[in-house]
Amino acid sequence: MRLRATRSDSKRAEPRLRRARENPLSRLDRDRGARQPGRPAESPQGGWSILDCILSAQQAYALARERYAGLGVDCDSALQALSSIPLSIHCWQGDDIRGFEGGTGEVGGGLAVTGNYPGQARSPSELRMDFESALSLIPGRHRFNLHAIYAETDGRRIGRDELQPEHFSGWCDWARDRNLGLDFNPTFFAHPMAADGFTLAHSDPGIRQFWVEHAKACRRIGASFGKALGTPCLTNVWIPDGYKDLPADRRTPRERLVEALDAVFSEPLDPQHNIDAVECKLFGLGSECYVVGSHEFYLGYAASRGTVLCLDAGHFHPTEVVSDKISSVLLWVDRLLLHVSRGVRWDSDHVVLVSDELREIAKELVRGRYMSRVHIGLDFFDASINRVAAWVIGARAMLKALLMALLEPSAGLRRMEQDGDFTGRLALLEQMLTMPFGAVWDHYCEMRGVPQESAWLDQVRAYEESVTGRR
Ligand SMILES: [Mn+2]
Numbered sequence: 001m002r003l004r005a006t007r008s009d010s011k012r013a014e015p016r017l018r019r020a021r022e023n024p025l026s027r028l029d030r031d032r033g034a035r036q037p038g039r040p041a042e043s044p045q046g047g048w049s050i051l052d053c054i055l056s057a058q059q060a061y062a063l064a065r066e067r068y069a070g071l072g073v074d075c076d077s078a079l080q081a082l083s084s085i086p087l088s089i090h091c092w093q094g095d096d097i098r099g100f101e102g103g104t105g106e107v108g109g110g111l112a113v114t115g116n117y118p119g120q121a122r123s124p125s126e127l128r129m130d131f132e133s134a135l136s137l138i139p140g141r142h143r144f145n146l147h148a149i150y151a152e153t154d155g156r157r158i159g160r161d162e163l164q165p166e167h168f169s170g171w172c173d174w175a176r177d178r179n180l181g182l183d184f185n186p187t188f189f190a191h192p193m194a195a196d197g198f199t200l201a202h203s204d205p206g207i208r209q210f211w212v213e214h215a216k217a218c219r220r221i222g223a224s225f226g227k228a229l230g231t232p233c234l235t236n237v238w239i240p241d242g243y244k245d246l247p248a249d250r251r252t253p254r255e256r257l258v259e260a261l262d263a264v265f266s267e268p269l270d271p272q273h274n275i276d277a278v279e280c281k282l283f284g285l286g287s288e289c290y291v292v293g294s295h296e297f298y299l300g301y302a303a304s305r306g307t308v309l310c311l312d313a314g315h316f317h318p319t320e321v322v323s324d325k326i327s328s329v330l331l332w333v334d335r336l337l338l339h340v341s342r343g344v345r346w347d348s349d350h351v352v353l354v355s356d357e358l359r360e361i362a363k364e365l366v367r368g369r370y371m372s373r374v375h376i377g378l379d380f381f382d383a384s385i386n387r388v389a390a391w392v393i394g395a396r397a398m399l400k401a402l403l404m405a406l407l408e409p410s411a412g413l414r415r416m417e418q419d420g421d422f423t424g425r426l427a428l429l430e431q432m433l434t435m436p437f438g439a440v441w442d443h444y445c446e447m448r449g450v451p452q453e454s455a456w457l458d459q460v461r462a463y464e465e466s467v468t469g470r471r
Contacts, residue, residue: 057452061443064436071409071435078406079444081371087398088143088183088234088377091150093391094130095121096383099149099190102157109189109240110197110284112347115384119468124152126471128174133463134391135178137456139399139448143181143231145377146171148218149190160191161213165224172228181231183377186218188239200260201241201253201292208260211239215264219274226273234337234375236310237264238279242287253292261301277337277375278302279310282317285346303332312339312379313357314348323360327368336370339379340398349380352394354401362401367410388468389460396456400441407440408432 065075092099096113100123107113121127131144148160151167158167165172175182188199188211196202199211215237222235241253265276280298281291295316302309309329313322322338330336338361342350352358365374378398382390409428416425442452451459 057439057442057446060436060439064439064443067436068407068440072411073407073409075407075440078403079440079447081406082399082403082444083140083448085140085371085376085399085402086142086181087138087140087395088145088181088375089131089134089138089391089395090145090378090380091127091131092147093378093381093394094127094387096387097147097149097190097381099147099187100124100152101149101190102155103190107190109194110242110287111189111240111349112285113381113383115382117384117386119464119471120383120387122471124150124170130388130468131391132178133460133467134388134395137392137450137459138395139445139450141179142395143183144171144175145183145185147185148187148214148221160187161210161217163214163217163221165221168221168225172225175225175229181229181233182225183234183236183375184218184222184225185236185238186215188214188237194240197243197286198241198253198292199239200264201239201257203253203256208256212260212263216267219264219267219269219276223269223274226270232272232275234275234277234308234377236277236279236308236337236377237261238281238310239293240284240287241293242284242291243289244286245289247290250290254297257292257297258301262305265305265307275308275335277308277310279312279315279337279339281312281315281348299329299332306334308335308337308375309333310337310339310377312341312348313361314341314343314350314379315339316343318343318345321357321360323357323364326361326364326370326374330368330370330373335373335375337375337377339377340394341379349382351380351382351385351390352378352397354397354404358397358401359404362398362405363408366402366405366408386460386464386468388463389457392456392460396453400437403441403444404432404437407435407437 068075097107097111098120121130127150135142146168148163150171151158151163152170153167171182188194193199193207193210198207200208200215202208202211219235222233225233241257261278278293278298278301280293280295282294283291298309301307311322311325311329316322326336340352340358340361341348342352342355342358344350365371376398378394380390380394413425413428416422416428438453445452450456
């Protein structure tokens with residue numbers, strides 16, 4: 001359904017508006033009595049007026065709220081809770097992880113970006129503009145997550161071990177203007193010193209030291225973001241190090257990695273400015289048999305050193321799920337960074353959708369009351385579809401999954417579980433899938449001033465026509 005918001009539409013809708021103002025609940029009560037959701041009336045020309053749609057959305061929300069209240073769920077407080085959850089949205093969906101270093105364009109590090117959809121951002125200003133376009137379609141207040149290869153160096157070649165906060169001042173100023181927090185990542189790939197697949201665990205001490213200096217520089221840059229923006233920057237270390245085929249020595253590279261990481265984190269930084277995280281992975285392209293920084297490696301490292309642990313939803317065996325790990329690892333580490341992604345066969349980075357696992361992750365965060373200890377980052381990239389749309393689909397999917405979790409009748413479910421009523425628990429979980437979730441989500445979008453589910457794609461298409469499609 002296309003919304004028409006012309007002048008004549010609003011004129012036609014005027015009598016209806018007046019009636020609604022005089023007695024806002026009259027239509028609603030009638031609809032409630034008839035147990036029928038309010039349906040927008042057709043205008044004389046047979047189209048819907050925008051006012052009709054707004055009124056109908058309000059009615060739909062009122063009815064949905066009543067349905068959820070019947071299960072002991074308060075929709076208004078769920079929406080309030082949702083609005084306080086920031087997502088850390090990754091920059092690299094906008095340009096296929098190219099960055100602005102001007103290298104060969106090869107990503108490497110066991111990563112691959114597939115697709116050739118036109119219009120990727122070619123400069124920091126294009127990337128910022130594209131992200132702003134996506135952000136205008138994502139309800140809530142969020143953060144932006146940068147990689148070191150997105151430095152702005154005015155065409156000068158700056159070694160990654162020599163990067164300074166000044167090379168990110170454009171990003172920092174923009175983030176301040178837009179009221180965005182920033183997060184950060186050192187880039188241990190797409191570089192000659194990473195060409196043989198090893199960085200911090202390299203056998204050559206010179207190469208190892210280069211990457212230690214890079215990571216130290218990135219932590220300082222992260223701290224500069226945190227200080228300037230008044231919200232701590234989460235700086236996440238992920239390295240690709242590993243072997244394609246069976247190693248003869250698994251132990252030594254892991255011992256080297258501990259030493260290198262200890263050197264990286266040796267400089268004390270104010271946690272109000274920078275927070276360190278480490279990210280594990282099962283395998284990458286070209287590191288199928290052995291990855292130095294495995295889950296067990298980083299769980300132990302994070303627990304013993306007090307860093308944040310990053311769990312990427314695409315970095316485990318295909319039948320292994322992050323949702324089941326959250327309540328385990330949060331017994332041993334203080335905080336968790338989630339890289340929300342969608343693994344499909346060999347790929348760990350498909351655009352996030354409201355999948356069973358995404359809903360399960362969100363439920364774990366809500367049920368465990370972990371929200372203050374978990375940072376939610378997105379990590380996916382798809383170059384085969386409109387990149388702004390990819391951001392919007394993924395970010396909105398995460399928010400929808402969180403809202404579904406916030407709308408769960410948790411007290412009832414727990415009571416059934418405690419009473420051993422597993423039949424009732426299963427039936428109620430299934431019942432939740434037919435609850436009027438869409439009306440609550442639409443109301444949230446309206447509250448936050450972003451288009452509803454049926455309307456945002458038109459805006460992406462318009463932006464494509466006027467901006468990204470002309471590149
Ligand atoms: Mn990740």
